[in-house]
Amino acid sequence: MPDTSINIVIGGGAGQGLATVGQLMARAATRAGYHLLVNQDYMSRIRGGHNFFSIRMGAEPVMAIAEGIDVLVALDGRTIDEQSAQLNAGAIVIAGDTIDTAGLNALRVPFKELAPKPLFHNVAALGVLGAAVCGEVSILEDLLRQTFAKKGEAVVQANIEVVRKAHDWVGEQAFDFSCIAPPPEHPGKRLMLDGNEAIALGALAAGCNFVSFYPMTPATTVPITLIAKGAPLGLVHDQAEDEIAAINMAIGASYAGARALVATSGGGFALMTEGVSLAGVSETPLVVVVAQRPGPATGMATRTEQADLNLVLYSGHGEFPRAVFAPGTVEQCFYLTHRAFDLAEQYQTPMFVLTDQFLADSYRTVAPFDLGGLPEIAQPLLEAPSPYARYALTDDGVSPRMVPGFSEVLVRADSHEHDEHGRITEDAANRVRQNVKRLDKGNGLMQDVIGPEYYGPDESDEGADLVLLCWGSSLGACLEAAQTLNAKGLVRTTVLHFSQVYPLREEQFMDFLESAGQVVAVEGNATAQFARLVARETGFVVTGSVLRFDGRPLSPRYILKGLESIV
Amino acid sequence: MTSIEQYGQFETSWCPGCGNFPLLESLKKALMRLDLPPHRVMVSSGIGQAAKAPHYMHCHMFNGLHGRSLPVAQGMKMANPEMTVICQSGDGCVYGEGGNHFLAAIRRNMDITLLVHDNQIYGLTKGQASPTTQRGHVTKTQPGGAPSEAFNPVAVAVAMKAGFVARAFTGEPEHLTEMIVQAVSHPGFSLVDIFQPCVSFNKVNTFGWYKEHCRIIEDHDPTDWASAMALADEFGERIPLGVLYRGERPVLATSMPLARHRYGADALVAVLESYA
Numbered sequence: 001m002p003d004t005s006i007n008i009v010i011g012g013g014a015g016q017g018l019a020t021v022g023q024l025m026a027r028a029a030t031r032a033g034y035h036l037l038v039n040q041d042y043m044s045r046i047r048g049g050h051n052f053f054s055i056r057m058g059a060e061p062v063m064a065i066a067e068g069i070d071v072l073v074a075l076d077g078r079t080i081d082e083q084s085a086q087l088n089a090g091a092i093v094i095a096g097d098t099i100d101t102a103g104l105n106a107l108r109v110p111f112k113e114l115a116p117k118p119l120f121h122n123v124a125a126l127g128v129l130g131a132a133v134c135g136e137v138s139i140l141e142d143l144l145r146q147t148f149a150k151k152g153e154a155v156v157q158a159n160i161e162v163v164r165k166a167h168d169w170v171g172e173q174a175f176d177f178s179c180i181a182p183p184p185e186h187p188g189k190r191l192m193l194d195g196n197e198a199i200a201l202g203a204l205a206a207g208c209n210f211v212s213f214y215p216m217t218p219a220t221t222v223p224i225t226l227i228a229k230g231a232p233l234g235l236v237h238d239q240a241e242d243e244i245a246a247i248n249m250a251i252g253a254s255y256a257g258a259r260a261l262v263a264t265s266g267g268g269f270a271l272m273t274e275g276v277s278l279a280g281v282s283e284t285p286l287v288v289v290v291a292q293r294p295g296p297a298t299g300m301a302t303r304t305e306q307a308d309l310n311l312v313l314y315s316g317h318g319e320f321p322r323a324v325f326a327p328g329t330v331e332q333c334f335y336l337t338h339r340a341f342d343l344a345e346q347y348q349t350p351m352f353v354l355t356d357q358f359l360a361d362s363y364r365t366v367a368p369f370d371l372g373g374l375p376e377i378a379q380p381l382l383e384a385p386s387p388y389a390r391y392a393l394t395d396d397g398v399s400p401r402m403v404p405g406f407s408e409v410l411v412r413a414d415s416h417e418h419d420e421h422g423r424i425t426e427d428a429a430n431r432v433r434q435n436v437k438r439l440d441k442g443n444g445l446m447q448d449v450i451g452p453e454y455y456g457p458d459e460s461d462e463g464a465d466l467v468l469l470c471w472g473s474s475l476g477a478c479l480e481a482a483q484t485l486n487a488k489g490l491v492r493t494t495v496l497h498f499s500q501v502y503p504l505r506e507e508q509f510m511d512f513l514e515s516a517g518q519v520v521a522v523e524g525n526a527t528a529q530f531a532r533l534v535a536r537e538t539g540f541v542v543t544g545s546v547l548r549f550d551g552r553p554l555s556p557r558y559i560l561k562g563l564e565s566i567v
Numbered sequence: 568m569t570s571i572e573q574y575g576q577f578e579t580s581w582c583p584g585c586g587n588f589p590l591l592e593s594l595k596k597a598l599m600r601l602d603l604p605p606h607r608v609m610v611s612s613g614i615g616q617a618a619k620a621p622h623y624m625h626c627h628m629f630n631g632l633h634g635r636s637l638p639v640a641q642g643m644k645m646a647n648p649e650m651t652v653i654c655q656s657g658d659g660c661v662y663g664e665g666g667n668h669f670l671a672a673i674r675r676n677m678d679i680t681l682l683v684h685d686n687q688i689y690g691l692t693k694g695q696a697s698p699t700t701q702r703g704h705v706t707k708t709q710p711g712g713a714p715s716e717a718f719n720p721v722a723v724a725v726a727m728k729a730g731f732v733a734r735a736f737t738g739e740p741e742h743l744t745e746m747i748v749q750a751v752s753h754p755g756f757s758l759v760d761i762f763q764p765c766v767s768f769n770k771v772n773t774f775g776w777y778k779e780h781c782r783i784i785e786d787h788d789p790t791d792w793a794s795a796m797a798l799a800d801e802f803g804e805r806i807p808l809g810v811l812y813r814g815e816r817p818v819l820a821t822s823m824p825l826a827r828h829r830y831g832a833d834a835l836v837a838v839l840e841s842y843a
Contacts, residue, residue, distance in 0.1 A: 031843075101786025158749075189840040201842075205835055209825045210646060228840045233830050236645050236821045241671035245638040248631065252611060252642025255629050256650070278632055368843075371835055403826040405650045408606045414622075414630045415614070424622050424630065435678035513673060 005058035006133065006180045007066045010125075011083055012075030015047040017122035020552045021073065022053030023145070023363070024126050029057045030192040030365045034181035037476065038194070038363035039553060040063045043375075044217075044301040050082050055363075057133075059183045063476035065555050073129055074099055075122070089110035090164040092177040094128055096121075100396055107132060107175050114169055120162045129167025131389075134179035137167040176365070191366050192207075195359035198330045199289055201369070202337030203261050204235070208376050210258035212238045212249040214268060217302055219284075219291035230331035243268040246290070247275030250446035254284045255413055257380065257403035259341060263289035266308045267297060273315040276350050280320030282413040283391065283399065283438065285344035285351075287337065292356040294551050301549030306358035306472055306524035312352050313502055313533065319435070321442035323449075324352040324502040328475030330364040332499050338374055343448065345378040348401055349440045354501070356524065358553035359473035382406035389420040393433060397440025442503070449500055452507030456494035457486040465517040465567060469542060471498040471530045473553070478522050480556035481563070491567060501530060504537045513540050520544040520566055524554055571599045572741040576691060577623040581616060581717055586763030586774070589737040590684060591620055592787045595652075597747035601651075608651045611640035613665065615659035615691045617684030617763070634664025637681065644677050651751060652678075658685040659697040662718050666698070669720075673729040677819045680750045680757045683720065684720035687772045694768035704771055720760050722799040725812045728792065732799070732812040736762040738774060738782045749810060755818045763805075777806075784809040815824030 008025065012018040024039065031034050035058045043049040056062045068088040074080050074095040084104060087093070093106040101108060107128065115124040123144065130140050164407055193201070200222050203211075204542070208230070215225040228239050236258065240246035250260040264272060269290045277287040290312055294305040314326055323343055325336040333355065340351040380401045388409045390398045399420075404411040412422025417434060419425050451455075456464060466485070468478045477495045478479045482493040496509065513519055513534075521531035521542045526549040531542040546562030548554050574595040581587045598608060605625040612618035614633035621628035627650075631639045640654040654661075661669055661683055672681070686705075689695040696706050696713040699720065703712035724732040731753040735743040743761060750757035762781065765775040784807045789795060795812035 189843060191839060193842045195843070201838065204830065207829060209828050209830075210642075212642065229841070233834050234822070234828050236825060238641070238645065238675075240638065241667050244635065245668055245671065248635040248638035249642035249645075251631070252629060252639030253646040253825070254642075255639075256609065256643040256646035257824055258642070258646035259825070274632055275635075278635075282629070282631070368839055371591055371832065371839070385809065403647075404609055404645050405606065406721060406826065408604070410605060410627055411627060412622075412628050412630075414628075422628075423818065424619065474836065510676075 003178070004181050005062055006070040007056045007068060008053060008071040008073070008129070008133070009052050009054040009069045009083060010073040010075070011050065011052040011079030013048040014043065014045055014051050018051060018053050018075055018076045021122045021126050021129070022055060022133055024140070024143055025129055026055050026363050027192050028130060028135055028143055029055065030190055031139050032088045032135060033056060033186040035061045035365050036192070036363065037062045037065065039358065040361040042254070042302050052079070052083070057180060058182045064480040065477070065553055067555055067557050068221070071129065071133060075125065090178065091398070092132060092175065094125065097262040098466055105176055107170070109172060114166045115162050120159065123159050123162045123265050124166040128170055129161040131167040131170035132177060137164060140167070165303050171403045174549060181462055185326060189368055191368055192363055193330060193335045193366070194221070194361055194363045195327065195330050195355055196221040196291065196361070197225045198333035199337045199353060199355065200229065202334040203287065203333060205231050205334070205340065205369070205374060206338045206341030207259045208251060208261050208341060210237070210253045210260040211235065211237050211262070212240050212246040212253070212260070213263055214240050214243045214246050216268045218293055218360040219263040219268070219289060221263045221360065222289050222291070226261070226277060234254070243271040244275065244533045247272040248278070251275060251279055251282070251284050252288055254286055255282070256405070261287045261289065263291065265291050265293050266295045266311060269308070269315065274444065277316035277318055277320070278415050279350040280322070280438070281318065281399070281415055283348040284413065285348050287340045287344050287351050287353065289353045289355065290484060291360045292354065294549070300551040302357065304524065305549055305551065306356055306422050306474065307526070307529065307540065307549065309354065309501060309529040309533070312354055320438050321347065321349050321445055321548050322352065322502070323445055323500065324354055326472035326499055326501045327359065328360070328472055328497055331366050333359065334369050336499060342375060342377045343445065345380070347398060348447055349441060354472060356473050373538055384409055390422045391418060391420045391434060393420060393437050396444050397437045398444065446505060447504055447505055449505045449508070451505065452496050452498045454496055454512065455482065457492055462512055465491040465515065466493040467516040467519045468493065468495045468522050468559070469519055469531060469534070470495065471501050474522055476522060477554040477559055481559035501533065506538045510538060510540065518544060518567065520546060520563065521560055522546045522554065524548050569599050569602050569604045571595050573605055573625060574598065575625040579623050580619065582767050584618050584766040585616070585685060586737040586765070587616060588619060588764050589740050589742070590761055591623055591735070593740050594682065594747055595624060596744045597751065597812055599837040600744070600748050601700065601751055603651055608645050608653060610653045610655060611636045611643060612654070613656040613660035613672050615660050617655060618660060620655045620684070634660050635668065636661065636689065637665055637668040641672060641675065641677050644679050645821045647826065649824055652680070653751070654679060654681045656681070656683060657690070658683060658687060658699045659689045662698040662720055670727070673724055673727045675819050676730055676756045676816050680759070682747065683758070684763045686759050686763050686768040688765050690765045697706040701771070713781040719799065719802060720758070721811055722796070724758050725792070725799040727796045728814050729758055729812065730814055730816055731757035731810070732795070733759045733810045734806070734808050735759055736777050736808055738763070738778050739781070739808060740801050742783055746810070753813065755816060764769050771801045780804065780806045781808050782806065786812060
């Protein structure tokens with residue numbers, strides 16, 4: 001019986017077009033009704049090196065990356081050297097006939113014969129790959145038609161010819177590979193997008209109409225998506241001279257009525273932190289996306305890590321409320337970004353979406369987002385009765401926020417301590433009143449906390465033998481690791497995943513943690529930052545941990561191996 | 568008709584005799600002459616005594632961080648292009664801490680006006696050299712004299728062909744008012760570098776010193792870049808005051824106030840469809 005999931009890896013040097021092959025293949029698989037999860041592994045260089053794009057494709061939902069490879073598309077010889085050790089039994093290698101595949105079960109493709117120009121080699125590779133995994137050529141043809149429509153009919157036809165020829169060529173070959181099982185039934189319309197795209201779309205759905213940014217991997221695709229999809233709708237964008245300018249510009253825009261977002265990574269965010277305090281004291285709504293990569297400083301610029309939780313948690317000087325979201329899936333990227341905007345508007349304080357390179361670049365298949373079910377986002381006032389006090393003391397700490405310019409009422413915002421009217425003052429009693437007012441907004445935020453999700457083997461959440469405590473993008477790997485353990489029937493394992501990592505509400509999870517046999521923190525960092533946060537907030541000390549900080553994403557196999565010495 | 572009273576009178580934290588007083592008065596007069604009521608003006612400022620200026624008049628204001636008045640001002644302008652946006656900062660704030668933003672703002676060329684209260688010293692931190700302090704000027708933190716060459720903001724702005732570059736002095740309040748009027752009226756980025764003596768900490772560039780050296784220029788064609796460059800470079804026996812350069816460059820503009828801008832549900836559905 002054919003497998004219900006396969007892992008396809010396309011490897012090559014930067015600049016060889018492997019991401020194009022990968023994206024087209026992934027989209028074709030999505031349209032054919034498969035589920036998928038993509039991991040992109042790339043080096044910090046423009047040409048050459050060894051990069052790969054892996055597509056785990058399943059007839060059933062897939063949640064995590066897999067190490068073992070079933071189909072390896074090698075666009076260069078180095079890919080064979082780097083990846084062949086990962087080949088599963090029965091795996092097939094697809095490579096050009098000039099590449100040495102000695103000893104491997106290989107489909108050696110005569111690219112020169114199939115494609116008129118080297119430019120078309122990756123489309124030929126797509127055709128071969130599609131045929132090898134038993135895909136229909138019509139799906140590929142439709143995709144190419146859409147992809148190249150802007151370049152004119154001649155280009156479309158040339159590409160279609162190549163893909164058809166490559167597909168047909170595979171039919172004439174004798175090779176040994178069993179196809180993936182067809183999806184049980186077509187799951188209906190789905191979208192294929194990566195984490196950063198979902199963040200950008202969540203922002204658009206929340207009415208985000210301003211983005212300022214300084215390019216930094218792996219955050220840049222958030223503004224790129226906002227510009228590609230939002231600018232035609234009226235989103236205003238600016239590539240700032242640096243991250244300091246980017247956040248201050250967004251704060252200025254937000255003050256003047258824009259719904260603003262900035263996106264960056266650790267090093268850029270470090271520069272932004274004075275601006276974070278400015279948003280806090282001036283009570284200006286702002287959503288900050290931090291896409292983590294390994295630090296300190298430049299670290300490993302294109303790889304993944306979950307080591308900036310502390311940076312975001314403690315960013316900015318002084319005290320003011322905030323919330324930090326850490327999506328674990330592409331769906332959560334969308335919905336939590338939307339929520340971050342809602343809370344930023346409601347509580348007039350900075351909100352954070354903490355993602356990482358793995359999730360940022362990971363394509364997934366998702367059901368279309370429910371636009372109709374999203375809550376209305378709070379609005380600032382355009383007109384208010386005079387007299388008006390921007391920082392009026394209120395029971396919940398939330399003051400009436402007005403946008404300047406729509407009435408004769410004047411709106412003053414200040415980075416200094418200020419009175420209710422926004423006037424600078426060093427009066428001691430006023431300082432206390434305003435500081436308490438700002439912190440009071442935290443009470444509301446606390447009521448709105450999204451609790452962690454339990455993923456247990458049965459209805460009863462409590463009393464698991466083993467709890468994998470995780471946050472952010474590690475969710476999928478933990479779920480599969482737990483599934484494997486539960487299938488063995490030795491330890492009853494539950495995953496406790498936090499998609500909001502700050503603030504925390506003890507009552508949402510403490511009973512669960514205390515009733516567990518053992519709690520193990522699974523995190524993409526070296527010091528178990530989240531487990532320490534839980535200890536700081538609740539006093540609950542997590543003793544075991546599986547930590548990964550080699551720049552690669554957590555995988556089920558990595559977690560299971562790490563658990564061996566603990567459980 | 569806008570009256571100067573609309574802009575109010577406030578108690579300040581400035582030293583008696585500070586150049587900020589006549590500067591603020593000139594700004595109010597200029598806004599009155601431009602017939603701009605307070606609710607049509609947004610002022611962004613940084614940190615320092617100069618940056619407190621918007622606290623001392625009725626207007627919309629965002630008094631932000633040291634050196635960051637220009638990014639905030641540009642964000643404001645992009646969010647609501649219908650408003651008049653003015654940026655007020657000192658020489659340390661905007662040329663030192665905010666130097667990169669100064670260069671970028673000139674390149675971007677949005678319709679905003681930058682008024683620099685230039686007293687060639689850090690006043691609020693009590694007398695250190697600023698980017699415009701002349702080399703050799705002795706201070707407590709530069710006891711051997713300021714070691715670096717002074718930054719010449721107007722020369723840099725002219726070299727970059729900024730939209731509007733002027734120099735003014737609070738000892739010539741009528742001229743200063745006129746410069747602000749012209750700067751705000753200019754479509755695009757406008758710089759008015761304003762000598763505003765620090766009576767407490769700059770004992771070199773005093774009111775008398777500026778009075779002796781500053782000369783209002785006559786018969787200069789501000790569209791003549793080469794002669795603007797020559798005038799901007801003059802800083803010594805004679806310091807030219809007036810519009811040094813005026814150029815026409817494309818202005819970076821956005822279309823509408825974003826506060827009223829909403830996406831239609833159909834547009835969002837279409838965006839999602841593009842990922843199918």
